[in-house]
Amino acid sequence: xxxxxxxxxxxxxxxxxxxxxxxxxxxxxLGFLPGNKVRIIRSAPFHGPLLLDVEGxxxxxxxxxxxxxxxxxxS
Amino acid sequence: MRFALIGQPNCGKSTLFxxxxxxxxxxxxxxxxxxxxxxxxxxxxxxxxxxVDLPGTYTLLATxxxxxxxxxxxxxxxxxxxxxxxxxxxxxxxxxxxLELMELGRPIVxxxxxxxxxKRQGLKLDGEALSQLLxxxxxxxxxxxxxxxxxxxxxxxxxxxxxxxxxxxxxRDEIEQAILxxxxxxxxxxxxVSRRAIGIKLLEGDPTLTDQVGRxxxxxKNLVQTQWDSLCHQSSVQAVWLIASERQKLARExxxxxxxxxxxxxxxxxxxxxxxLHPFWGYVFLLAILALFFYGVYxxxxxxEAPLLNFFNNLDATVLNAxxxxxxxxxxxxGAIQGISGGLAIVLPYxxxxxxxxxxxxxxxxxxxxAFLMDSLMHRIGLHGKAIVPFILGYGxxxxxxxxxxxxxDKRDRFLSAALSTMIPCAARLAVIFGLVAFYVGPWAAxxxxxxNIFVIAxxxxxxxxxxxxxxxxxxxxxxxxRLPTLKTVTAKAWFRIREFIFEAWPVLIIGSIVLAVMNFYxxxxxINTALQPFNWLLGLPKQVGTPLVFGIFRKELSMIxxxxxxxxxxxxxVMTTQQMIVFTVFVVFxxxxxxxxxxxxxxxxxxxMWAITGLTVLVATLAALLVRxxxxxx
Ligand SMILES: Nc1nc2c(ncn2[C@@H]2O[C@H](COP(=O)(O)OP(=O)(O)OP(=O)(O)O)[C@@H](O)[C@H]2O)c(=O)[nH]1
Ligand SMILES: [Mg+2]
Numbered sequence: 061x062x063x064x065x066x067x068x069x070x071x072x073x074x075x076x077x078x079x080x081x082x083x084x085x086x087x088x089x090l091g092f093l094p095g096n097k098v099r100i101i102r103s104a105p106f107h108g109p110l111l112l113d114v115e116g117x118x119x120x121x122x123x124x125x126x127x128x129x130x131x132x133x134x135s
Numbered sequence: 136m137r138f139a140l141i142g143q144p145n146c147g148k149s150t151l152f153x154x155x156x157x158x159x160x161x162x163x164x165x166x167x168x169x170x171x172x173x174x175x176x177x178x179x180x181x182x183x184x185x186x187v188d189l190p191g192t193y194t195l196l197a198t199x200x201x202x203x204x205x206x207x208x209x210x211x212x213x214x215x216x217x218x219x220x221x222x223x224x225x226x227x228x229x230x231x232x233x234l235e236l237m238e239l240g241r242p243i244v245x246x247x248x249x250x251x252x253x254k255r256q257g258l259k260l261d262g263e264a265l266s267q268l269l270x271x272x273x274x275x276x277x278x279x280x281x282x283x284x285x286x287x288x289x290x291x292x293x294x295x296x297x298x299x300x301x302x303x304x305x306x307r308d309e310i311e312q313a314i315l316x317x318x319x320x321x322x323x324x325x326x327x328v329s330r331r332a333i334g335i336k337l338l339e340g341d342p343t344l345t346d347q348v349g350r351x352x353x354x355x356k357n358l359v360q361t362q363w364d365s366l367c368h369q370s371s372v373q374a375v376w377l378i379a380s381e382r383q384k385l386a387r388e389x390x391x392x393x394x395x396x397x398x399x400x401x402x403x404x405x406x407x408x409x410x411x412l413h414p415f416w417g418y419v420f421l422l423a424i425l426a427l428f429f430y431g432v433y434x435x436x437x438x439x440e441a442p443l444l445n446f447f448n449n450l451d452a453t454v455l456n457a458x459x460x461x462x463x464x465x466x467x468x469x470g471a472i473q474g475i476s477g478g479l480a481i482v483l484p485y486x487x488x489x490x491x492x493x494x495x496x497x498x499x500x501x502x503x504x505x506a507f508l509m510d511s512l513m514h515r516i517g518l519h520g521k522a523i524v525p526f527i528l529g530y531g532x533x534x535x536x537x538x539x540x541x542x543x544x545d546k547r548d549r550f551l552s553a554a555l556s557t558m559i560p561c562a563a564r565l566a567v568i569f570g571l572v573a574f575y576v577g578p579w580a581a582x583x584x585x586x587x588n589i590f591v592i593a594x595x596x597x598x599x600x601x602x603x604x605x606x607x608x609x610x611x612x613x614x615x616x617x618r619l620p621t622l623k624t625v626t627a628k629a630w631f632r633i634r635e636f637i638f639e640a641w642p643v644l645i646i647g648s649i650v651l652a653v654m655n656f657y658x659x660x661x662x663i664n665t666a667l668q669p670f671n672w673l674l675g676l677p678k679q680v681g682t683p684l685v686f687g688i689f690r691k692e693l694s695m696i697x698x699x700x701x702x703x704x705x706x707x708x709x710v711m712t713t714q715q716m717i718v719f720t721v722f723v724v725f726x727x728x729x730x731x732x733x734x735x736x737x738x739x740x741x742x743x744x745m746w747a748i749t750g751l752t753v754l755v756a757t758l759a760a761l762l763v764r765x766x767x768x769x770x
Contacts, residue, residue: 076372079608081340081373081375082544085196085198085339085340086198086544086611088194088196088379089196089198090193090611090613091228093379093380093383094376094380096383102408104414104417104507104511105415105511106512107511108511109510109511109520109609109610111408111412111507115227115228116227116228117228117613118613118614119611119612119613119614120506120510120520120610120611120612121609121610122510122519122608122611123609124519124607124609125608125611128608
């Protein structure tokens with residue numbers, strides 16, 4: 061499952077990032093590391109970006125990026 | 136001695152820098168305000184110290200050119216001590232960078248900034264314990280109020296003097312073994328940072344460093360690859376992730392040991408985004424804020440322009456009368472008066488409220504909100520939300536706008552946003568739009584020009600995207616918390632930008648007007664005007680605008696201020712029709728970025744890009760102005 065499939069307000073856990081080493085490096089910087097918890101705070105209309113809570117910091121990801129973040133629901 | 140300020144974006148490095156250097160580095164409440172380094176000399180305990188402010192960087196992975204500046208600076212210039220600034224409210228993230236910096240083998244002092252914010256959020260921090268655990272000094276600070284700065288510098292001075300090297304964090308065995316395996320090869324290279332740091336950077340796959348080391352030690356690439364394979368084999372994730380996770384784990388353990396979180400009360404500030412980022416109301420607020428901004432600038436500016444213009448026109452007439460002549464001297468004096476009046480009566484009245492307003496929006500943290508709201512629209516013109524930053528900064532001045540494209544990761548995105556943001560009417564062109572169109576034709580016409588400008592930029596973006604398809608996946612940006620701007624930073628920033636106009640642009644305006652007066656006197660302008668005649672004929676503009684347009688390349692205001700000289704009056708309504716004013720202004724808004732902007736495009740993207748963008752703007756300007764003329768002819 062990727063981040064785009066998650067509904068607003070839900071908590072998920074990061075499993076990995078697809079899309080090559082550059083993407084991994086960029087997202088690793090902002091806390092998208094395996095095991096970290098992420099919540100979708102809100103999303104912008106018209107297929108706009110997602111606003112996420114990543115370990116206490118708010119990060120905006122465009123849809124093209126969010127689709128590359130592989131996650132699972134916290135059980 | 137040299138101290139470097141290093142920390143994650145938006146943690147207050149430039150604010151700290153300005154507290155000791157005077158306002159010299161731009162500050163603002165968004166990630167990526169600083170994109171280049173600024174140096175200054177300060178006196179610390181009797182020594183003269185070189186202090187450098189660097190762009191914010193999440194890690195030393197250098198994923199965009201702004202972050203690259205930091206790593207390049209560290210591996211090129213010997214730094215005697217690092218002042219590592221960390222935002223107290225994002226301690227875990229901040230400490231991951233601290234751990235990385237401790238690997239460099241340079242003396243380091245940890246500054247915990249934003250202690251006021253931490254207090255507001257009910258966060259308690261035991262600096263003493265953190266200092267014990269890390270083995271480096273930890274200093275609390277509130278940079279905006281200047282608290283803790285003296286102590287931090289004194290402490291850094293001591294560390295640099297004693298050259299106290301911190302103990303780098305120890306990672307799990309596989310990583311340590313991989314670092315060890317690279318050590319003997321790295322020993323052959325020369326860098327002002329530790330071998331261990333170079334080894335870790337190579338394992339993380341830093342491309343520039345790999346090349347640099349590879350030039351001395353060609354075998355290094357294969358060696359690193361072997362280590363990657365074995366790390367990947369043992370832990371099934373990439374080396375970068377493995378190391379980043381290790382640092383994060385350590386940072387989290389540290390944070391848990393030294394902080395206590397008390398219950399916090401939600402205030403309006405924490406709920407503001409429910410309104411300002413609302414799928415419907417968010418856009419209503421955006422429009423309202425921009426409209427208010429526009430009318431504020433117009434109201435304030437035109438209120439001052441009318442009486443000031445009157446005064447200078449009378450002065451000009453009196454002087455010409457008193458001199459009883461049309462000789463060279465009279466023309467030169469009249470030229471000087473028009474240059475002075477242009478700066479004071481036409482530019483400054485609009486520049487002042489505009490820059491204060493822009494600074495306010497930047498400091499409150501609204502820029503990133505606009506990026507969030509506008510991201511999907513930006514995709515239609517082949518960019519993403521991050522390009523909003525150069526666009527908005529472009530309304531102030533195109534030069535910082537071009538530089539800010541460094542925060543974008545993709546080369547193609549940098550080119551396109553640079554090309555499009557040069558067409559954003561900067562404050563110089565704001566003076567033309569407001570001073571000429573709003574003043575003589577009306578505010579609606581000025582608003583129309585702004586909207587038309589956005590439309591043309593969007594269309595150009597769409598056409599360019601057709602040839603240069605979008606390939607970056609999109610927006611990655613940190614959302615800053617709202618902050619109440621302090622009066623001091625807003626005024627200091629506005630003054631910093633206005634000072635540039637007064638001391639750099641205004642003299643050019645005055646000298647330009649005088650030069651034009653002399654050229655007029657000897658009829659040199661006739662040749663230029665005749666050469667440009669076909670062009671003016673095409674756009675239906677009076678012959679005299681030719682020379683001012685050429686001079687406008689130096690400073691955009693010149694194209695308008697010099698009209699006064701060219702026509703021999705500042706009452707533009709007497710010499711130009713409404714249509715001509717609008718066509719002229721539209722052309723001025725788009726054509727050739729000013730000289731300074733061209734240079735900064737060359738610095739950021741190379742000469743080819745500079746000429747391409749310059750040519751593009753002339754083409755777009757001509758077509759856009761022609762379209763307006765055609766519409767006038769039809770209506
Ligand atoms: N409340 C509070 N705000 C601060 C403090 N220090 C800085 N700020 C604000 O934080 C914002 C960011 O400050 P900057 O100095 O631009 O941050 P920076 O680290 O240089 O940021 P980049 O250049 O983007 O890396 C500004 O709006 C400052 O006014 C502080 O101690 N307390
Ligand atoms: Mg800065």
